[in-house]
Amino acid sequence: MKNVHIGSITEDHFNQLISTYDPSQIIAIVDENTAPYLDEIHLITDINIDAIQLPSGENHKNIQTVAAIWKDLTDNQFRRDGLIINLGGGVITDMGGFAAATYKRGVDFINIPTTLLAMVDAAIGGKTGVDFFDFKNQIGVIKEAEGVFCDVAFLGSLPKEELMSGFAEVLKHGLVADSKYFDYCTYTPFEELKWEKIVEGSVRIKGEIVAEDPFEKGRRKLLNFGHTIGHALESLRLEQGNPILHGFGVVAGMLVETKISFDKGLINDHYFNKIVNALDQLYDRITITSNDIPFMIERMKNDKKNHNDSINFTLLEGIGKGIFNQSASEEEIQRAIQWYSK
Structure with missing residues (x-):
């Protein structure tokens, strides 16, 4: 880059x-x-x-x-x-x-x-x-x-939680653009990861995407995977006076948005289970109550990535295969958050 x-x-x-x-x-x-x-x-x-x-x-x-x-x-x-x-x-x-x-x-x-x-x-x-x-x-x-x-x-x-927060973005890069990179990041024990190799890998992936689309008119939107839900969750916790690190919000977002991808038929059981198991092994889930969901959906409605009147997402068609400009209904979003919470 x-x-x-x-x-x-x-x-x-x-x-x-x-x-x-x-x-x-x-x-x-x-x-x-x-x-x-x-x-x-x-x-x-x-x-x-x-x-x-x-x-x-x-x-x-x-x-x-x-x-x-x-x-x-x-x-x-x-x-x-x-x-x-x-x-x-x-x-x-x-x-x-x-x-x-x-x-x-x-x-x-x-x-x-x-x-x-x-x-x-x-x-x-x-x-x-x-x-x-x-x-x-x-x-x-x-x-x-x-x-x-x-x-x-x-x-x-850095404390481990700061490394884990950053690692969420690393996993996102693999999920939207490079399945081999995702496999290296999830099959290698966390304590054995080579950070220079990780930084080089993520800079390469993000650099290629940004060079093609610097102002986020198209392919750069892939990098928003996990962020529509994740930013809404971060906003919720800021409002509650109990903020979370960005990466932990993104992980929750990637899980929910993977579920939306699955419910829409974009990914099959194999990919869905592989992604969910990999993220759940690395990160604890964050408590989201049923009373929190309306606040989060209202925040999503004002997300800068939206177009027309729909809530816009980057979703997955597979590991290493992101797809942008995908809308989801409030019912689909609520169902996926409820799945995550259970």
């Missing part, structure tokens, strides 16, 4: 890119978890880079936080020819990329993702944005980073 480098950030690519900017016009966006990594960046570049530190967590991924970034940039007379370094997970890369893309009509930015989720999904492909109230990624723009530097050394400090 263009401008994505997998390997140590101590390699030449990073310094070569940094050296093309005025050192006084480089600023990093971090949170309390990634601020300590700035010391490593300072050693690599030999530049003392100022930072804007944000509070961590999805509940801060909103326009108010972006406004604080814009104010900080303005107060520091940050120029349009500067460079923003987004150093963090998916929240930082989404929000920092959006702030950069809109400040003074757009300044350059690079992403240094520090979580698996960001390396395989959020930091690559050019999607940036924030949540609006409890609607996931409702406001945003598509703007490619000047460079994305995926150093799997960062993953060594």
